[in-house]
Amino acid sequence: MKRVENMTQLFDKLNDLKSVFSYGQKIIPIIQSLIDFMKETVPLLETINKSIAESTSKIPRAQDQINNITNATEMATTEILDIVDIISDDIQKVENTVKAIDEKEKNRAGIRIKLRTYLQGNTEALALLDEYEKGDFISETINDLLESFQKIKNDAYNITLSLQVQDVTAQQLAAVNHLIDSVQGKLASLINDLTDGESQKDIEKVITPAIGTFDPNANYETSGQRQIETDSIIQESKSKQSQDDIDKLFA
Amino acid sequence: MKFLIVDDSVTMRRIVANSLKNLGYTDFVEAADGQQALDVLASDADIKFVITDWNMPEVSGLELVKAIRGDSKLAGLPILMVTTRGIKEDIIEALNAKVNNYVVKPFTPQILKEKIDQILEAV
Numbered sequence: 001m002k003r004v005e006n007m008t009q010l011f012d013k014l015n016d017l018k019s020v021f022s023y024g025q026k027i028i029p030i031i032q033s034l035i036d037f038m039k040e041t042v043p044l045l046e047t048i049n050k051s052i053a054e055s056t057s058k059i060p061r062a063q064d065q066i067n068n069i070t071n072a073t074e075m076a077t078t079e080i081l082d083i084v085d086i087i088s089d090d091i092q093k094v095e096n097t098v099k100a101i102d103e104k105e106k107n108r109a110g111i112r113i114k115l116r117t118y119l120q121g122n123t124e125a126l127a128l129l130d131e132y133e134k135g136d137f138i139s140e141t142i143n144d145l146l147e148s149f150q151k152i153k154n155d156a157y158n159i160t161l162s163l164q165v166q167d168v169t170a171q172q173l174a175a176v177n178h179l180i181d182s183v184q185g186k187l188a189s190l191i192n193d194l195t196d197g198e199s200q201k202d203i204e205k206v207i208t209p210a211i212g213t214f215d216p217n218a219n220y221e222t223s224g225q226r227q228i229e230t231d232s233i234i235q236e237s238k239s240k241q242s243q244d245d246i247d248k249l250f251a
Numbered sequence: 252m253k254f255l256i257v258d259d260s261v262t263m264r265r266i267v268a269n270s271l272k273n274l275g276y277t278d279f280v281e282a283a284d285g286q287q288a289l290d291v292l293a294s295d296a297d298i299k300f301v302i303t304d305w306n307m308p309e310v311s312g313l314e315l316v317k318a319i320r321g322d323s324k325l326a327g328l329p330i331l332m333v334t335t336r337g338i339k340e341d342i343i344e345a346l347n348a349k350v351n352n353y354v355v356k357p358f359t360p361q362i363l364k365e366k367i368d369q370i371l372e373a374v
Contacts, residue, residue, distance in 0.1 A: 077262045164357035167260040213308045218335035226337045226355045233342045
């Protein structure tokens with residue numbers, strides 16, 4: 001009886017083993033396709049790894065280029081400011097000369113008035129003086145010149161004011177550089193994980209401006225709307241402070 | 252009246268200086284950051300007005316304002332903040348640090364004049 005039980009157990013075990021083999025037969029193709037997939041994926045991962053490493057190594061160059069743009073625009077702006085200063089100084093010199101001529105001309109006009117009183121009765125001399133004064137358009141010309149000088153000076157000053165764009169763009173570029181810096185940090189850490197720190201030593205680091213030395217929201221907006229909003233915030237804050245002071249007095 | 256212009260941008264220092272000249276103020280000195288500004292203030296007692304940017308290396312404009320207000324000799328100096336920072340929280344922070352007025356870049360000569368005049372009238 002015991003022998004029959006043992007045989008039954010043996011058959012059960014053999015059936016289990018058969019099930020395992022038949023399950024194995026089913027799963028083998030899946031394992032095979034998984035192995036094939038891994039074979040295809042590994043080179044792909046290596047390519048991705050290489051691409052990330054390459055991109056990361058190019059980032060410092062991009063940051064350098066951005067820094068170069070900032071430096072070049074600052075230099076160019078300084079040159080423009082120098083030229084505008086020279087133009088303004090030259091205009092000022094010419095204006096001073098014209099004003100001196102105007103002053104001399106006014107003195108001459110005074111002398112002519114005196115001369116006219118001395119020449120009373122001398123009709124020929126007075127006629128000559130009239131003839132001389134007919135062609136006298138210097139004072140009008142001087143006024144026109146002075147107006148033109150003022151206009152040139154205003155235009156030169158307006159060029160100067162427009163150059164504020166350099167400061168704003170420099171801050172925007174600094175913000176971009178900072179963002180690139182963060183991306184580089186993330187990529188470097190990814191490469192580090194993928195290569196056990198092998199590639200980490202090859203990654204160059206460019207010094208970027210620290211946070212707080214630039215405004216990421218810098219904006220060249222010339223409508224004056226931002227100043228209006230600023231003034232209104234200041235007004236609101238001052239009114240609140242005054243009210244707080246009054247409230248403190250009655251507390 | 253002697254002004255101290257504080258900005259890390261050479262361009263902006265020159266623009267502010269030119270604007271001051273246009274307004275008839277010809278006496279000014281410059282500093283490239285807050286620390287330089289504090290050094291200049293320590294050595295030049297003739298400075299009566301400070302125009303400062305906010306975002307600067309070493310010592311920022313806001314830290315400069317706080318340092319000036321915390322110094323018994325300098326605390327009364329009029330300070331005009333001229334900066335690109337135009338969001339409400341920043342303006343309130345600057346006002347809490349006790350700047351006298353606030354100009355957002357890019358500024359116009361009219362605004363600069365208006366703010367300087369307002370400060371000088373109030374002082």
